């Protein structure tokens with residue numbers, strides 16, 4: 001992947017059944033064969049990646065996440081985050097919801113990336129790996145450990161070290 005530090009992907013989600021029942025309509029149009037969306041009649045915006053209503057989870061993963069996971073496996077720091085108003089599809093795209101019961105093709109970024117990381121680990125028999133995971137919710141300035149409900153929010157700290165890495169004093173869950 002080309003050396004661009006930040007890339008932005010936009011994904012348009014389909015209308016939900018309740019929105020169809022209320023006769024709501026989609027106001028964003030993806031221009032075919034471009035990375036452009038048009039809002040309303042003529043307000044065009046260009047992004048690094050654009051995914052339309054019919055885009056599949058594997059398409060999103062293969063296009064903009066897989067190359068980052070490969071870089072991560074090679075030792076680079078990588079951040080992927082979803083941003084958008086409530087109900088816009090962040091959880092769906094990240095696939096952090098009911099992962100265990102989700103059909104394979106519906107799985108989002110997190111389970112796909114985890115699979116790929118462990119697949120890569122299993123292919124490197126002579127190397128020792130340590131995988132640490134933390135899953136923290138930040139809500140109204142409060143931190144919550146989503147993997148350990150008994151952890152008090154007071155015991156979780158986000159700190160930055162001299163190299164700008166966060167996580168050194170953050171709570172790790174093994």
Ligand SMILES: Nc1ncnc2c1ncn2[C@@H]1O[C@H](COP(=O)(O)OP(=O)(O)OP(=O)(O)O)[C@@H](O)[C@H]1O
Nearest residue numbers: 012013014016084085086087088089090091092093
């Ligand atoms: N690409 C998609 N295809 C089909 N359904 C989708 C898609 N994106 C989102 N949805 C559905 O839209 C609804 C809202 O999505 P989701 O819960 O992911 O939003 P969110 O941005 O995480 O919201 P919040 O910020 O409130 O947690 C869910 O029912 C989800 O299944």
